[in-house]
Amino acid sequence: MNIHTYEKLWLAASMLLIVGFIATVTYGAVGLGIAMIDDSESSINPDALDEDDRFTDPRVEEMDDGTYEAYVVAEQYRFNPDPLEVPANSTVTxxxxxxxxxxxxxxVGTNVNTMVIPGEVATMTVEFEEPGEYGVVCNEYCGAGHHGMEGEVHVVP
Ligand code: CUA
Incomplete structure (x- = not known):
């Protein structure tokens, strides 16, 4: 075996790791009763959230098809709404x-973990099964109050 063969092997191994990592992030939370299905972003004017009906009144809303949508504002230094309540056995975007x-x-304790960037709407669909309470934390340094920026998600029966 020459050096190039080793390089190719390592390249293939690292590709596999990356694919495996993405698969873990996308499907890995199933065992916890939570599964992330989708991940996408769209743009919004961060200076005019009050002109977008999703964020004038951050909330959880039931859709006609029985699924839910949660509109969340992450700001210095809180999450709104907090706590955020969703029903058990629900699909929430x-x-x-x-x-x-x-x-x-x-x-915390799930694979729901995204960056929240001003001007973009981070979107993910999550299935909640069992009732429970989860902590929510901010993982990006956002200023003096970053370490205290916490919230809760309550999955209620
Ligand atoms: Cu918000 Cu750190």
Missing amino acids: FYVTSPDVIHGYEI
Whole structure:
């Protein structure tokens, strides 16, 4: 075996790791009763969140098809709404945005973990099965109050 063969092997191995990592992030939370299905972003004017009906009144809303949508604002230094309540055995699409600086949105103990960038709406669909309470933390340094920027998601029976 010459050196180039080794390089190719390592390249293939690292590709596999990356694919495996993405698969883990996308499907890995199933065992916890939570599965992330989709991940996408769209743009919004961060200075005019009050002109977008999703974020004038951050909330959880039931859709006609029985699924839910959660509109969340991450701002210095809180998540709104907090706590965020969703029913057990529900499918919830989160829309999370920021009016000020970059924040993170991680539901601790699950694979729900995204950056929240002003001007973008982080979107992910999550299935909640069992009732429970989850902490929410901000994973991006966002200023003096970053370490205290916490919230809760309650999955209620
Ligand atoms: Cu918000 Cu750190």
